[in-house]
Amino acid sequence: MSSEQTNLKPKLKLAVYWGSACGGCCVSVLDTHEKLLDIVAAADPVFWPIALDIKYKDVEAMPDQSIDLTLFNGAVRNSENQHIAQLLRKKTKILVAYGSCAYMGGIPGLANFSGKSEVFERAYVETESTKNPERIFPVTEYPVEEGTLKLPKFFNDVLPLNKVVDVDYYIPGCPPQSERLIEVFTAIVSGAQLPPKGSVVGANDKTNCDECKRTKSENKTIDRFYRPWEIQDDKETCFLEQGVICMGPATRGGCGVRCVEGNSPCRGCYGPPPGATDPGAKMMSAIGTMINADNPEEIDKIIESIVDPAGLFYRFSLPGSILGRKVQ
């Protein structure tokens, strides 16, 4: 954006917050590098715990709808994440679920294959370096001599942001590519017509396969699947055609196919492409066309050579998928 443009408009107010997150989304904001200076020229950051000394009480004191744009990253894992999501929803005009975790649950969402008690048991009792014969677990309220210490409640499930508040837009990615953030931010600052509420922005309408530079042949079929270390990747041919599961066909484009550029198959962090609601179903249909078998037994055998299909197909999306979680 030009400085002339920013001078004409009042500066926006920007918040960046993390729920159950790794910090990578905040790093992606920092990774706008020199353009970060343009962003702060057009928007005043008013809340961003990694960088600014603004506390919850300061946010509570802000008038409702006074923040123009909030990038909420991370999933909702506990009562604090939920509370701040609700607080920021109240204070914000445009609330964006930023990154895979806020959008679909992300990798921490794999915890929905188990539940709170199993997570606690492993973390606090079973781990080999832990000594906890009394089976002490963290509790939400613990009386100490001087008063009571409180902790947020750890939920049984990981939830995407839209399960607890109304979300205006979704920017996918683990983390979102910084270039895409700049595009979305520039559109908002310029006052451009924004897409309908609920849209996925900062990505495109293609699949990752459409953007991948690896060579693909017509009607290629395979006899079995391999794990990445079982083959010598030729670094040129489509991973699926080499028999290695790649989530490209079931993944929305927009990342620049970064992982494949690093000779690593896609794992689906940008979520399903338009028209597909479930990455697992989309992936199964893509694989189905490639299997070189005629009878159900042979097909089953080839499918069985995919190890941990649920953990692969829903690597970033279990809480936001049709499955949501493992049935308990």
Next chain:
Amino acid sequence: MRTITIDPITRLEGHGKIDIFVNQDGEVENAYFQVPELRGFEKFCEGRPVEELPSIVTKICGVCPGCHHMASGKAVDAVFGVEPTATAKKIRELFYMAHFVHSHIAHFYALAAPDFVVGPTADPAERNILGVIAKVGLEIGTEVIKQRRIAQEIQALIGGHQTHVVMNIPGGVKKGITPEQRDDIVKKAEGFVEFSKFSIQLFKDVVLGNKDYVDLILNGPYSLVLHSMGLVDKNNLVNFYDGKVRVVDTTGNELYKYSGDEYIDYIEERVEPWSYLKFPYLKKIGWKGFIDGQDSSVYQATPLSRLNAADGMATPIAQQEYKFMYETLGGKPVHATLAMHWARLIELIYSAEHCLELALDPDIIGTDLRTPIEKIVGEGVGVVEAQRGTLTHHYWTDDKGMVRKVNLIVGTTNNNAAICMSIKKAAQGLIKKGEEVNEGTLNMIEMAFRAYDPCFSCATHSLPGQMRMILNVRDQEGNILQSTKRG
């Protein structure tokens, strides 16, 4: 009893909260540091193919994903019983040096510098990276951003993804470096060396050149006498990627030196009901409570403790600065918490110099990138130094290489007990009877954890708790004004 709450603590990675209990006389009775979250990677990594873990565990932390990727890559190598090729190992380490450059720049300039360059009690609206840029000028500000960008670009080139790197495969790496790319990295690494020298000079000018800051470092309520942990090479020099874990006691004598896969004999973790984060301690001493001193089992794993635990640095300029720091601060080991910032900049110099050494190594453009897999051993440990402390990944698999169990002891987690104690000490030293507690005072309490560069995204396998400790509040001459015993 009055409670002062700092929520959330800021300018760090992840979530944290401080509760300070002040009695009727206006004195701090106790202060608690709490980590309010947990994600449970140890659980949900189970059932995954082990080779997927290096790219799953990066999501433990988006600031130091490369550390988890390296520890995990090494653990997976061990699961398959393979050693990476010479070229692969050097490519990993070259990546890792760029990773340290990025993270140490980000911490010093964006998270720590606001307290020194803008000022510990400055207006909180200005006490941030933008305030730092306003103070030092746009030219320097832009250079900081540029050097960090270059570090990210090197990581993206080698690692595939610029944040959540995907380079490691059992026995090696997925992508090599071409001669042209090498030439480019050499130029960039030369830039890192210059910038790291500039950064330590800035520290000397702004911090060491200010008598109040020197006084704060040496005599403020920020010192803890604890044991020090760090990875060392065969010459006992600081190493981030490989070597043995060395622990020295509070006087600098070697307590232990062990290989990473023996960690279970040396480290144990404690659970407290008031914390989601566990408290590691030295197992052979046993848990003695939240106390400092020679009898304590609490240790630190920070840039300063790495320097304390080693005999020196493996590169020339870093070694020179290492000697200068210890000469200035009165010899080894140093226990001044705020000196962690200084040690971090010495590590920045080492990372830059070693990045250049590796880029100039003829092996770096080799094409033998992978050792073939021939067996599945079924268990493996990987240990590296993360920016925020010694990082341990331990995996067990079935005979197909599917993960049965995972144990993780993460950089910041090592420091959980020490951080709790540092915060309490700062609160008791800074909140004075009869004086109003203002925002600046509370920020100076936050400076006690900020020195550790903690990452509670990383650490959130656990939580904080009540501190049982003896606390001595000293005046600026070091005389004990107040001694408090708890627990």
